[in-house]
Amino acid sequence: MSGGRRRLGRVWRRRRPLRVRLAMSVTAAVALVALGVCAAAFLVVRAALYEQLDLTLTQSARLAAQREPGAGPGVLAGECRFLAAPACAEVVSADPAKKPTEPGQLPVAPAAREVAKGKRAPYYTNITVAGYPARMLTTDYAKGRALQVALRADTVEDGIEEAARWLVLTAVVGVLLAALLGHWVSRTGLAPVARLTATAERIAATRDARHRIELPPPGREDEITRLATSFNTMLGELEQSVAAQRQLVADASHELRTPLTALRTNAELLARADRLTPEQRERASAALGRQLREVTGLVNDLIELARDEEPQPLVEQVSLGALVEHCVQSARAHWPAVPFHLRAPAEPVVVPGVPARLSRLLGNLLDNAAKFSRDGLPVEVDLVAGGPGRGPELSVRDHGPGIAPEDLPHVFDRFYRAGAARALPGSGLGLAMARQIARAHSAELTAEAAPGGGALFRLTF
Numbered sequence: 001m002s003g004g005r006r007r008l009g010r011v012w013r014r015r016r017p018l019r020v021r022l023a024m025s026v027t028a029a030v031a032l033v034a035l036g037v038c039a040a041a042f043l044v045v046r047a048a049l050y051e052q053l054d055l056t057l058t059q060s061a062r063l064a065a066q067r068e069p070g071a072g073p074g075v076l077a078g079e080c081r082f083l084a085a086p087a088c089a090e091v092v093s094a095d096p097a098k099k100p101t102e103p104g105q106l107p108v109a110p111a112a113r114e115v116a117k118g119k120r121a122p123y124y125t126n127i128t129v130a131g132y133p134a135r136m137l138t139t140d141y142a143k144g145r146a147l148q149v150a151l152r153a154d155t156v157e158d159g160i161e162e163a164a165r166w167l168v169l170t171a172v173v174g175v176l177l178a179a180l181l182g183h184w185v186s187r188t189g190l191a192p193v194a195r196l197t198a199t200a201e202r203i204a205a206t207r208d209a210r211h212r213i214e215l216p217p218p219g220r221e222d223e224i225t226r227l228a229t230s231f232n233t234m235l236g237e238l239e240q241s242v243a244a245q246r247q248l249v250a251d252a253s254h255e256l257r258t259p260l261t262a263l264r265t266n267a268e269l270l271a272r273a274d275r276l277t278p279e280q281r282e283r284a285s286a287a288l289g290r291q292l293r294e295v296t297g298l299v300n301d302l303i304e305l306a307r308d309e310e311p312q313p314l315v316e317q318v319s320l321g322a323l324v325e326h327c328v329q330s331a332r333a334h335w336p337a338v339p340f341h342l343r344a345p346a347e348p349v350v351v352p353g354v355p356a357r358l359s360r361l362l363g364n365l366l367d368n369a370a371k372f373s374r375d376g377l378p379v380e381v382d383l384v385a386g387g388p389g390r391g392p393e394l395s396v397r398d399h400g401p402g403i404a405p406e407d408l409p410h411v412f413d414r415f416y417r418a419g420a421a422r423a424l425p426g427s428g429l430g431l432a433m434a435r436q437i438a439r440a441h442s443a444e445l446t447a448e449a450a451p452g453g454g455a456l457f458r459l460t461f
Helices: 002-015 018-067 110-116 154-189 191-206 223-271 278-306 320-334 355-371 428-438
Strands: 073-075 088-093 124-131 132-141 145-152 318-319 340-343 350-353 377-385 393-397 444-449 453-459
Touching: 018 088, 018 124, 018 132, 018 145, 018 154, 073 318, 073 350, 088 110, 110 132, 124 145, 132 154, 132 444, 191 223, 223 278, 318 320, 318 355, 320 340, 320 355, 320 377, 355 377, 355 393, 355 428, 355 453, 428 444
Parallel strands: 340 377
Antiparallel strands: 073 088, 088 145, 124 132, 132 145, 318 350, 377 393, 393 453, 444 453
8 A cells, every 4th residue: 555655646746847846946945044044033033031030140140159158058048939939049069968048039040059069060940839930040159059149930831932923923914925926926936837838738739839938028037038049940950850851752753744635645546456556655665764754854853852861871081073974974975965974173172072972963963054055055064173271173164145133042952843844854853952962061062043044054173
């Protein structure tokens, strides 16, 4: 049973809301301080009252010693049974056999005879006389004798009890105020957390990342506000990611619809091959193969772009001049009607990277330039080694229609195709993939309108 209770206690502690735990912590802390202050105040008041009474006893002992110097054992003066009576005094002998002829009112302890012998320092003690509380001082008096002086302590005891009642009342009020303060602190301090939690739950329920947490006005920022700001930033990124994902799916569906329709048409046409002439079958087969290659390339590009990051194969030192020359040769073979002019430095230009990915980047840039080049106009490829504080730079320029100002901010967007490019082959993914590969190699790919017409792409490492 005890083990079960302990488990239930642990579960209850784990499942308590943070607001309740914070309120209990603040209440406990403030209550502990209030109780500590009240306890300290009680001890201070008690010590002060007894100190005043002890001072009176000391003065009374001096007066009694001056009135009866060297008196024998017995009562010197006083009647301790009455509250208004002066202090009573008795002389105690060190020898227990020397008892006074008249019995005294004050109790004689062995410690008092030790004081009479000079073996112990004077001391104070609380006693009861005739049923009333009293305070007694035992001090040295003469050789072999001690003096005991006592006073009624009713007023001191009443003062201590009164102080105790007020301090207990103060402690109770302090604990109640601590509970209210803890509740207020938990509600006020965790209000942004509550809003954050409500927003997160609303997003989880609606799957709508457009919600934001309300932030306090400027000048009242704190750690919770920073957390809410970070959460809003994360929501913004999530909203952009979801929007980009939806746009990617919509664009991919749009781009795949036409080739898939053509594939189905050619497949249905080839299914009735017995009704076609050999030339028609050959044209349909060639069109089907071409469309399959386009769809395969489009799907591969979509898979690479959907990852939104480059894989991390082994990076090596790549000779950029040799790589550019190889890519230009491949472009010349693929675009025989377009002249490619390459200018590269004599000294080797080496950058860290992945040769296959850099080849893909350069191939996309060259294919894009050749696609827009007019007949007979060259594509200019310039490689610059760079200088102090600057890395190598590769530029690819064509002499085509160029990039319109309204299209310039979107040339690297997925599936974006300018008005002049809609009639040309391609899916609009080549430049988006080129920028992704460039960023994976810590390079920057930019586009601009070339002086004199055409487009100019710069790849800066």
